[in-house]
Amino acid sequence: MTSSAATSTLFTLENTFARDLEGMFVPFVGEHAPDPRVLVVNTDLAEELGLDPEALHTAEAAQILSGSTPPPGATTIAMAYSGHQFGGYQPLLGDGRALLLGELVDAEGARRDLHLKGSGRTRFARGGDGRAAIGPMLREYLISEAMHALGIPTTRALAVTATGQTIMRDAPEPGAVLARVASSHIRVGSFEFALRQGDPLQPLADYAIARHHPDLVGADDRYLRFFEAVVDKQAALVAQWMAVGFIHGVLNTDNTTISGETIDYGPCAFMDAYDPATVFSSIDVQGRYAYTNQPPVIGWNLARFAESLIPLVAAQISADPDEPDTDAAIAALTGVLGTFLDRHDAHLARHFAAKIGLAEPDSALIDDLQTVMREHRPDFTGTFRALAEELRGNSRPLDDLIPRDAIAPWLDRWHAALPEAEEATAAAMDRVNPIYIPRNHLVDIALRAATEGDLEKFEMLLGVITRPFDADPALGAYAQPAPDDFGEGFQTFCGT
Numbered sequence: 399m400t401s402s403a404a405t406s407t408l409f410t411l412e413n414t415f416a417r418d419l420e421g422m423f424v425p426f427v428g429e430h431a432p433d434p435r436v437l438v439v440n441t442d443l444a445e446e447l448g449l450d451p452e453a454l455h456t457a458e459a460a461q462i463l464s465g466s467t468p469p470p471g472a473t474t475i476a477m478a479y480s481g482h483q484f485g486g487y488q489p490l491l492g493d494g495r496a497l498l499l500g501e502l503v504d505a506e507g508a509r510r511d512l513h514l515k516g517s518g519r520t521r522f523a524r525g526g527d528g529r530a531a532i533g534p535m536l537r538e539y540l541i542s543e544a545m546h547a548l549g550i551p552t553t554r555a556l557a558v559t560a561t562g563q564t565i566m567r568d569a570p571e572p573g574a575v576l577a578r579v580a581s582s583h584i585r586v587g588s589f590e591f592a593l594r595q596g597d598p599l600q601p602l603a604d605y606a607i608a609r610h611h612p613d614l615v616g617a618d619d620r621y622l623r624f625f626e627a628v629v630d631k632q633a634a635l636v637a638q639w640m641a642v643g644f645i646h647g648v649l650n651t652d653n654t655t656i657s658g659e660t661i662d663y664g665p666c667a668f669m670d671a672y673d674p675a676t677v678f679s680s681i682d683v684q685g686r687y688a689y690t691n692q693p694p695v696i697g698w699n700l701a702r703f704a705e706s707l708i709p710l711v712a713a714q715i716s717a718d719p720d721e722p723d724t725d726a727a728i729a730a731l732t733g734v735l736g737t738f739l740d741r742h743d744a745h746l747a748r749h750f751a752a753k754i755g756l757a758e759p760d761s762a763l764i765d766d767l768q769t770v771m772r773e774h775r776p777d778f779t780g781t782f783r784a785l786a787e788e789l790r791g792n793s794r795p796l797d798d799l800i801p802r803d804a805i806a807p808w809l810d811r812w813h814a815a816l817p818e819a820e821e822a823t824a825a826a827m828d829r830v831n832p833i834y835i836p837r838n839h840l841v842d843i844a845l846r847a848a849t850e851g852d853l854e855k856f857e858m859l860l861g862v863i864t865r866p867f868d869a870d871p872a873l874g875a876y877a878q879p880a881p882d883d884f885g886e887g888f889q890t891f892c893g894t
């Protein structure tokens with residue numbers, strides 16, 4: 399996969415998506431930002447990408463990263479996609495306020511999209527203003543970097559740039575643009591769009607295969623195997639979310655990637671008190687995207703992906719090239735889709751085994767712990783660190799979370815199932831159970847200050863949550879859920 403490269407002093411960008419996928423985008427440029435200023439740069443990510451982090455703080459970088467000026471020679475585009483939103487089909491969504499600047503290729507040959515969010519209205523903007531506010535963009539930065547530090551596949555944040563423009567939300571807010579890096583921005587919704595357009599479907603599938611599963615290029619059964627690979631990645635991804643108590647909040651098909659990366663950090667959050675019905679999105683009144691519903695909902699989204707692939711699999715599966723076999727394609731895709739929940743459950747059982755220090759899953763032990771947790775609603779993250787402390791002979795953290803008589807019978811069974819070396823087991827548990835997650839109240843405090851121009855708390859919180867497993871006694875407050883009286887004036891910055 400090669401293409402001409404646009405080179406500036408900052409970025410060398412390729413554009414294979416624009417070159418190969420006619421009908422899947424419109425060329426578009428960003429809107430003028432009156433006073434662009436780069437607020438935050440992800441130095442580690444910049445270095446990983448072979449970029450000069452210092453150069454990303456310059457006025458030239460601010461022009462490019464705000465979308466005001468396209469990188470010299472680049473073809474910037476708004477990508478087209480559709481999607482099922484809360485179960486209803488929307489035929490045309492697309493990048494309404496975003497642009498793909500191009501693709502960065504690192505020294506190892508890995509290709510990643512460089513994408514701007516909040517850079518102005520595009521052809522797909524519908525009624526929207528094309529903008530984004532500082533709070534939600536810094537929030538996406540924080541939470542996606544926390545996810546990366548937890549080892550969970552995700553898009554990443556390269557920079558946030560203030561535009562110098564005031565935008566209207568519930569109140570006037572400073573505008574900003576997030577520069578996001580992803581292994582691609584191909585979504586289930588991209589395939590739903592391509593299916594209904596017709597012509598782009600096969601090119602899109604072949605492009606996605608070449609980009610994400612090059613081992614399948616040219617295979618006679620590549621479309622079915624591609625589907626299986628995506629099913630497997632999504633099963634692994636959602637199991638990782640469940641294992642850390644992450645709730646995405648808007649699992650529409652346009653927010654389900656082919657790469658298996660988490661995308662679009664809107665009304666997402668980590669659960670504090672354990673309750674499988676937890677929902678953070680104020681518009682999700684039915685709880686469609688509640689914590690416990692995430693695996694079946696991703697399965698539902700993958701069914702929409704399967705539907706999009708029927709014509710391609712039907713042509714490949716048929717003995718006669720002129721007679722696509724739709725029934726056989728549906729049967730084959732349904733068979734693969736039917737493995738999704740089992741794959742997810744197997745991944746999740748392994749995660750929960752590791753979380754309680756076992757080498758092998760023990761479903762009765764895990765289910766029974768969850769039953770106790772459902773009843774007493776302890777802090778989800780804190781419980782697993784408290785169990786490790788229990789092994790070290792320190793009962794206090796667990797006693798602060800769950801009454802001893804409620805957990806004692808379970809603890810007896812757990813001790814009996816554990817390996818002998820309790821100190822080593824506790825250390826292994828601490829390597830998979832984070833102590834620091836982006837707690838909602840701390841994110842709120844940091845973003846409130848950042849919106850008023852003070853980034854110190856944001857930087858501090860970012861530093862803590864990007865080392866999520868390393869306990870530091872000086873950071874005790876970062877490991878605690880919100881105090882009971884925090885609620886007043888609580889803002890979520892989950893909006894747009």
Ligand SMILES: Nc1ncnc2c1ncn2[C@@H]1O[C@H](COP(=O)(O)OP(=O)(O)OP(=O)(O)O)[C@@H](O)[C@H]1O
Pocket residue numbers: 491492493494495496515519522523524525526527528529530648652653661662663664894
């Ligand atoms: N302020 C806005 N102006 C124009 N379009 C918008 C705006 N906010 C959202 N959209 C569009 O509405 C759709 C759904 O929005 P959603 O919030 O899921 O996506 P997003 O956060 O903008 O982008 P992404 O999914 O790439 O992270 C997308 O097509 C998006 O481009």
